[in-house]
Amino acid sequence: MEFPTNSFLQDTNSSSSSDNDTLEFFEKAYNELEGSNRPKKKMVDRDRIHANEVLIEDYFVENPVYNAEMFRDHFRLPKDLFLKIVGYIEVSKEWFQEYYDGMGKRSFTPTQKFTSAIRQLAISNPPHQFDEYLAMSDRTSRECLQFFCHVIIKLYAKEFLRKPTRHDIACIYAAHEARWHLEWRNCPRELRVAYFRVTLKDQPSYLKR
Known part of the structure; x- marks a missing residue:
């Protein structure tokens, strides 16, 4: 049985020493970034x-x-x-x-x-x-x-985050009509031909193009 020679042991020791030096380098770099050299967040005393x-x-x-x-x-x-x-x-x-x-x-x-x-x-x-x-x-x-x-x-969620019913849609149309309704005399001239009024049974009227 052959035992490792002195040169082999020296090569192994030098390789292990190099790995340790590399590990120490990265540990030092990490500690510098995360440690005292890293700027600390300023605490603001807000009123x-x-x-x-x-x-x-x-x-x-x-x-x-x-x-x-x-x-x-x-x-x-x-x-x-x-x-x-x-x-x-x-x-x-x-x-x-x-x-x-x-x-x-x-x-x-x-x-x-x-x-x-x-x-x-x-x-x-x-x-x-x-x-x-x-x-x-x-x-x-x-x-x-x-x-x-x-x-x-x-x-x-149960009351409002759901599909609207017909009653909900009617209320939405009524609220929109009350807030945004424009009299035809106030309608811009260039839009008077582009839109016409539609009135459905039991529903508020609305504009359709």
Whole structure:
């Protein structure tokens, strides 16, 4: 039986030493990226209480900065429906309730959280856009949207997230007619020949091309 020669042992030791050096190099590089040399994320002390006061003054006091019509334009729903849903969500989902953390700091109010979710859905605002107005980080804004969608599906899926009935369609036509109906005298001249009015039995009239 032949035993390894000294040269073979030396080659094996040098190869093992090279592998160890390579491993140590990558460990050092990884530690430098993940360790103290990596810039730490700055913690921002946001004044969420003041932001809530500004929000209330803008929309929810007796004489707000923005009236009911402007509220509907900003949130894409009437104020009374907004407040009604806020009440339902606050009762149904603990995350939307106001609380105090271990340091005694008050959380965001249900109105702030609901505002963040609705504005993201209504006008496609990115989450970080609420940092200045609502004093809310992008992570919290994303959580608001996520929990809002979950609780809305849970609360209203059976009643609203379904195919509309004939009665629903009739109500939609009536609401659309009341809001967007144009008298023919106000119709642009170039469109007067392109559209004509159709009236179905027991249904509101509508325009057809």
